[in-house]
Amino acid sequence: MAGPKPAANPTAARLVLTVATLFAIAVLGLLLGYRPIDTPQVWVALSSYDARNPDHIVLAAVRFPRVVAAVLAGAALGVAGTMMQSMTRNALADPGLLGVNAGAALGAVLSIAVLGITDPGGFVWIALGGAFLATLLVFLLGGGAQAHPVRIVLAGAAVTALSLALIRSVLLLSSRTLETYRIWVLGGFDGVSLADIDALAPFFMVGFGLAALAGFWLNAMMLGQDVARALGLRVGLIWCVAGLSIVLLCGASVAMAGPIAFVGLIVPHLARRIAGPDVVWTMLFSACFGAILLILSDLIGRLAILGGNLPAGIMSALIGGPLLIWFVRQKTMVRL
Amino acid sequence: MFPVEIENAFGVARVEAKPERIVSLSFIGHDFLLALGIQPYALRKWYGSDPYGVWVWGHDALGDAQPIVMQGEIDIERIALLAPDLITAQWSGITEREYDLLSRIAPTLGPAPGYGNWGTPWQDMLLRLGQATGRGEEAAAVVRSIEARFAEVRSRHPEWQGASATMSWAGALAAYTDEDLRGQFLEALGFEVPDQLSYLPGGNAYFKPLPVEDISSIDLDVLVWLDPGGTAGGVLDMPLRNTMRAHREGREVYAGPLLSAALSHSSPLSLEYALDELVPLLERAMDGDPATVVPSMFEAGLLPMGN
Numbered sequence: 001m002a003g004p005k006p007a008a009n010p011t012a013a014r015l016v017l018t019v020a021t022l023f024a025i026a027v028l029g030l031l032l033g034y035r036p037i038d039t040p041q042v043w044v045a046l047s048s049y050d051a052r053n054p055d056h057i058v059l060a061a062v063r064f065p066r067v068v069a070a071v072l073a074g075a076a077l078g079v080a081g082t083m084m085q086s087m088t089r090n091a092l093a094d095p096g097l098l099g100v101n102a103g104a105a106l107g108a109v110l111s112i113a114v115l116g117i118t119d120p121g122g123f124v125w126i127a128l129g130g131a132f133l134a135t136l137l138v139f140l141l142g143g144g145a146q147a148h149p150v151r152i153v154l155a156g157a158a159v160t161a162l163s164l165a166l167i168r169s170v171l172l173l174s175s176r177t178l179e180t181y182r183i184w185v186l187g188g189f190d191g192v193s194l195a196d197i198d199a200l201a202p203f204f205m206v207g208f209g210l211a212a213l214a215g216f217w218l219n220a221m222m223l224g225q226d227v228a229r230a231l232g233l234r235v236g237l238i239w240c241v242a243g244l245s246i247v248l249l250c251g252a253s254v255a256m257a258g259p260i261a262f263v264g265l266i267v268p269h270l271a272r273r274i275a276g277p278d279v280v281w282t283m284l285f286s287a288c289f290g291a292i293l294l295i296l297s298d299l300i301g302r303l304a305i306l307g308g309n310l311p312a313g314i315m316s317a318l319i320g321g322p323l324l325i326w327f328v329r330q331k332t333m334v335r336l
Numbered sequence: 337m338f339p340v341e342i343e344n345a346f347g348v349a350r351v352e353a354k355p356e357r358i359v360s361l362s363f364i365g366h367d368f369l370l371a372l373g374i375q376p377y378a379l380r381k382w383y384g385s386d387p388y389g390v391w392v393w394g395h396d397a398l399g400d401a402q403p404i405v406m407q408g409e410i411d412i413e414r415i416a417l418l419a420p421d422l423i424t425a426q427w428s429g430i431t432e433r434e435y436d437l438l439s440r441i442a443p444t445l446g447p448a449p450g451y452g453n454w455g456t457p458w459q460d461m462l463l464r465l466g467q468a469t470g471r472g473e474e475a476a477a478v479v480r481s482i483e484a485r486f487a488e489v490r491s492r493h494p495e496w497q498g499a500s501a502t503m504s505w506a507g508a509l510a511a512y513t514d515e516d517l518r519g520q521f522l523e524a525l526g527f528e529v530p531d532q533l534s535y536l537p538g539g540n541a542y543f544k545p546l547p548v549e550d551i552s553s554i555d556l557d558v559l560v561w562l563d564p565g566g567t568a569g570g571v572l573d574m575p576l577r578n579t580m581r582a583h584r585e586g587r588e589v590y591a592g593p594l595l596s597a598a599l600s601h602s603s604p605l606s607l608e609y610a611l612d613e614l615v616p617l618l619e620r621a622m623d624g625d626p627a628t629v630v631p632s633m634f635e636a637g638l639l640p641m642g643n
Contacts, residue, residue, distance in 0.1 A: 035549035054579045058549045061575035118507055118565045121573070175408060176383065183508075190548065191573060302549070 011281055014274055018288045022071075022295075029067040029295045030059060033302045061193075066302075069192040070294040070312065072204050073257050074267075076249035078290025079211045081264030082271065082283045083242045086218045088149040094265040097156040098243070100250040101259040102163035103134020108184055109167045113177040121191060124199070124255045131251035134159050139243055152239075187258035187313025189298050200252045207248030214242035215280040222279065260313045262320035263290050269327055293319065337470050344446035346435040351443045354470045355422035359415055359442070361406075362427040366390060367603030368462050369424070370397035371478055372471045378404035378418050380428065383564075384597060391597055393605040410434055416441050422468060426461045429453050443468075454542050455515045458602050459483070478604050485608070489615055490526045495622060500556035501527035503599065506563035506590070507570040509546045511554050516542035517602035518562070521610065525618070527558065548575070555580045558621060560589045560614070561638070562596040568636045586626040589617045590636045 030042055037055045045056040080095040088097070096102070107130025111123035141155035142148070171178045217238045221228040228235055253260065271285035293316060300319075301310035339352045358374065360366045363382040366389070369375070375398065381389025388405055390398045404418065410430060415423065415438065423444040430438070430446060430453075438444040445468050448456040459479045466475025490497065503518040504511040512518040514529035519542075522529055533553050536544040546554060551574070559582040561571055568590065571577065582588050591599060591614065598610040620630045633639050 033549050034547040052579065054576055057575050057579065062549055116565075118567055122567075193573065302547075 011275060015281075015284055015288070018274075018285060018292075022288050022292050025292050025295050025299075026067050026071065029070070029299050030063050032299055033058070033063055065192050065194045065197060066189045066298055067295055068194075068197055069189050069256055070298045071291040072197065072200075073189075073253035073260060074263060074290035074292070074294030075287035076204055076207060076253045076290070077260060077263040077294075078267040078271065078286030078288075079208065079283050080246045080249040081290075082268040082279065082286045083211060083214060083218065083246055084264065085268050086222060086279050086282075087239065087242055088153055089222075090149070090153065091269070092265070093153070095246055095250040096160070096259070096264070097153055098246060098250075099134035099138045099156045099159040099163065100131045100247055101254055102160040102167075103130040103132070103137075104128065104251065104254040105181075105185060105259060106130050106134070106163045106167055109170050109177060109181055112180045113170050113174050118180050121193070121196060124196060128203075128251050128255040131254055132247055134163060135243065135247040135251075139240075183311070184258045186311040187254075187260035187316075188301070188311030189257050190311065192256060196256055200256050203248045203252035207245050207252065210241050210245035211249065211283060212280070214238060214245055215283050218242065218279040222277065258311075258313060260294070261317040262324070263293055263316055266320045266324050266327070267293060270323070337472075340467055340470075342445060342464055342468055343449055344435070344444070345449045345451075346430075346432045346446045347439065349439070349443040349445050349468065351422060351468050353421075355420075355443075355468070357418075357420050358422045358424060358469070359418050359420035361410060361415075361423060361425040361430065361438075362461075364427050364601045364603050364606075365424050365461075365465075366403070367394050367601055367605045368426075368458075368465050369469075370394050371462065371604035372466060372469060372474050373397070374469055374471070375399070375401040376403050376424075377420060378406060378415075380410075381405050381407045382601075391601065391606065392594070393598065393601075393603075393609040397605065410438075412437050412441075424465060424468070426456055426464065427454060452515070452541060454517070457520055458517065458604065458607065462604055482604060482607055485611060486524045489611065493526065493619070493622070495624075496618070497526040499527055499558060499622070500530055501558035501560065502529050502533060502554050502556055503560040503562050503591075504546075504554055505570070506561040506568050507565060509548060509551065509570065509574065510539065511544055511546060513542055513544060518599050521599055521602055521607070522560070525615075530556065551576050551580065556582060558582055558587045558589065558618065560591055560599075562591050562599065563636070564593055564596045564600070566593040568638055571638055584626070586628060586630065587621040588633055588638070589614070589621050589630055590632040590638055591617075592632065592636065595632075 031039060035058050041055045042059060045059045049060065050056050077095060084093040084095050084097060085091060104127040107127040108123050111117045111126045117123050138152060138155045138159050142152035171181060217233055220231055220233050221238055267286045267290045268282060270289050271282045275281035275285045294312060297315035297319060298312040301312055301315045338354060339350055342349045357377045358369060360369055360376040360379045363380060366376050366379040379389060384391060388398065388403055420442045423438050423442050425444055426447050435444055435446050445464060447453050448460050448464060462475045462479055466472040501522045502511045503522065511533055513534045514520065514523055519529040533544055536553060539545050577583050595610060595613045598606040617630055617632055620628050629639065
C-alpha cells in the first residue's frame, strides 16, 4: 500500500462499483425473506399495487421500509464512525463513545418504566432526546469549544457509565421494563414503518449535510490541530459541526432501530482500506459499506432458516466480529 | 385423609398432616387456593397494581387476609425463613434443583408429570391442590361447576364447535398454542387451536412468535387479541392484518388488560369472570354477519374507520 498516492479516478471507479453493489443488495433485500415471493411479483407490485395481495403488502409495508431504514442507519453509523475516528485519531473510536447510545437507552428505559410505553415506536422522540442530552453533557464536560479529543472520550466514557448504572437500577426494580428493553437494546428493524422513517428523515439529511462539511475540514485537521489552526481553521467550530452531525446521525438511527453494534466501529476501517486517508472519500465508502452491512444483517435475520425473527443488531455483530478479527490480522491498516 | 402422596414432575410430595401455613409460588396458584377457601400464608405476585397480586375476581375470597408478598425470582432462603408446611409451585417455572431444595424445607407440590411447567390444565392443578390440602371434595365440586358452565356455553353454540381460533398478543406478534392455558380455554368452548402453530420455529411449546411476513398460521375463524399492556398499537401496525379472514369478516375479539389477565390466570376464580366477559364478545364475532361490531374492538379503536 506504500508507493505513489492513488489518483482520484480509481477511487471514484471503486465507489461506483460499491454503489452498484449496494443497489444489488438492496434489491436482494426486497426479493428474499421468510415469505417466498416470485421475482416478477416485485415488478407487478411496483406497476399495479394490490392492497389485498399479501405478497405486495409484505414488499411495500415490511421489506421496503426495512431496506430503507437499513440504508439510512447503516450509512449514518458508517459516516459517524468515520468522523469519530478521524476526530479522536483513535482507531477504536465508535460513535457510542460520545454517549449517544447510552443517552438513548436511558431515554428508552425511562419511557418504559415511567410512562409505561411498551411499543418501541412510542419512544422514538424520548430516545432521541436522551441521545442529544447525553452528547451535550459529554461536550460540556469535555471542555466545550476548547474540547480536546482525549477529554471528550473520557467524558463520554463517564456519561456512558453513569447512564448504564441508572439503566441497570431501573431494570433491577422493574422486570416489566426489562421485558421490552432487552429486545430494544439488541437493535433491529422490526416494526419500522415508513412513517417513522419520514419523521426521522430530516435528522438524517441535516446530519449527512453537516458530515460533508466537517469531512472537508477534518481532512485539513488530520494534519494535527496546530496545523489546522495555522491554516485558519477553527478547531472548536469543526468539533461542534462534526459533533452535531454525529449526534444527529447516531441519535436518529438509535431512535429508529435501537443501538446497533459494531457498524460504526468496523465500517470505517474497511472504507479506509479502499479510500486511503482522505476523510471525505472514506465517509462515502463508509456510508455504502454501512448500508450494505445492515441490509445483509437484516436480511439474514429475516430468513426462514433462522426462524425469521433474528434482530439485525445481533447479525451485524455476528458478521462484524469476524470481519474485525480478519482485519486486525492484516498488516496493512491505514494509520489515522 | 392424611398423609397423602402426590406425584410431581420432579418427585413425590408427601404431606403428613393438613397444612396450615402454605407458601404459594405459582404465579396464579393463590387464586386456586382462594377458590378452595384457603388463604395462603405467602404468595408470589405475578403482575398488576394490587398490593397482594390478587386480581378483582379474588378480592372477596381474600377478604381481610394480608399474605406475605414475594415477587420475581424464587428466594429459597426467604422461603425457608417462612417455615411453611406446604409449598405449592404448579405454575411457577421451578427447576428440578429448586424443587429439590424446596422439598427439604417442606413438601412441595410441583408441576404435574407430563404437562411441562406451564401446561397442566386448571382442573388438574385444582384437584391436586385439593388433595394436598385435604379439600379434595371442594375441589371436585368447583371443577364440576365450572365445567358445567363451559358445557352449557358449548351446547348453546354449535357453530363454535370445531371453528379454528387462537389467542394472540396485540403487542409483539405471537400466539398461544393449545398446550397453554389460554389455548385450552378456547378448546374448552369447542374451538380448535390449530396444531400447525406448534410447529412454528422459535418460542416454546406454549407461545410462538410469528414471522411478520407470514401470519397464515393465525389466519383462522376467530382471533382473540390479548392486550395486557392496554396499548393495542401492535394490532394496527400489523401489515398483513387486512389479509386475514377473521379481520375481513369481523371475527376479531379484543381482550383488554383485565380480561387478558383473567384469561392468563385461567384460575377457578378468573375463569368465571373471563366467561362472563368473553362469551358475549365471541357471540357478536361469530354471529355470521361481518357487519356486527364487536364492542371491545370498537372501544380499543381497532376497527377501520368508515368502511
